[in-house]
Amino acid sequence: MPQSLDLAAFVFGAVLILLSLVAGSFKLFGAEVQGKVGTVGRVIAFVLGLILITSRLVPTSMADAHAKADGGSAPVKEAAVIAAPAPADDDDTSPSPAGAAIDTPPRELILGTWQGQYGLADNKIRTKIRYDKNGTFTGVLTYISKGLTTQLATQGTWRIRPLEPGRFQLTTRDKERPEPESYAYRVLDHDRFRNEDLSYVAHRVAGE
Numbered sequence: 001m002p003q004s005l006d007l008a009a010f011v012f013g014a015v016l017i018l019l020s021l022v023a024g025s026f027k028l029f030g031a032e033v034q035g036k037v038g039t040v041g042r043v044i045a046f047v048l049g050l051i052l053i054t055s056r057l058v059p060t061s062m063a064d065a066h067a068k069a070d071g072g073s074a075p076v077k078e079a080a081v082i083a084a085p086a087p088a089d090d091d092d093t094s095p096s097p098a099g100a101a102i103d104t105p106p107r108e109l110i111l112g113t114w115q116g117q118y119g120l121a122d123n124k125i126r127t128k129i130r131y132d133k134n135g136t137f138t139g140v141l142t143y144i145s146k147g148l149t150t151q152l153a154t155q156g157t158w159r160i161r162p163l164e165p166g167r168f169q170l171t172t173r174d175k176e177r178p179e180p181e182s183y184a185y186r187v188l189d190h191d192r193f194r195n196e197d198l199s200y201v202a203h204r205v206a207g208e
Contacts, residue, residue, distance in 0.1 A: 102190055106168040107160045109187065113139075113208035118200035122146050130208065131158055137172060167196075 102109070113130040122145065129139035138155045156174040163169055166187045173180040185193045191204040 102187060104190075106162060106185075106187070109190070110158075110160065110170070110193075113205040114193070114202045115205055116195065116200050116202035118195070118198045119144075127202075128205070129154070135159065 110131050111133055113128065115126070115128040117124055117126045119125050124144040126142040126144065127139065129137050131137050135157050136155070137158050139153075141152045141154055143150045143152070154174055156172055158170060158172045161169045161171070163184065167184065168187075169182055169184050171180050171182040183198065184196045186196055188194055188201065193202045194200070195202060
């Protein structure tokens with residue numbers, strides 16, 4: 001409340017207390033209060049006056065106390081902290097020192113078997129896909145939902161479009177699906193790609 005309203009409330013409360021004590025017939029600031037106030041009216045005036053005064057004094061006293069406790073400095077609002085989402089299992093996105101020096105074209109680099117995992121804690125999808133040189137792929141998708149596991153075989157064709165050094169777009173067309181799917185990948189090193197759209201890291205399966 002503005003300071004002027006605080007002062008007005010304090011003065012009005014003091015007038016009510018004075019009225020309860022003298023029961024009327026007094027002058028204040030040139031204004032004369034005539035007549036007498038009964039016992040009930042005096043009690044009500046005293047209670048209201050006490051409430052108005054204390055309601056203005058207590059907050060001010062508490063604010064001063066806090067200011068002294070804080071060394072007289074103005075209260076500082078704490079900035080909201082937003083926790084970054086925890087990375088998925090084995091989601092190490094830092095490129096290895098050798099990763100930046102890979103000159104192998106993505107179409108050759110992707111050949112072999114890759115596995116990854118994405119989704120939430122209770123709903124995950126694990127992928128294990130083999131990409132062959134003839135532009136076909138085969139693999140297994142494992143759906144994990146609240147303890148229940150379902151596996152689905154997948155096969156189809158794939159193609160790669162380079163985006164920039166170290167990045168490419170992989171487009172796959174599943175044999176059972178009419179529409180292709182495209183995702184952007186970043187090469188972390190020879191054995192790791194990061195799916196930038198689904199935010200997970202695919203790992204090469206050694207020996208496959």
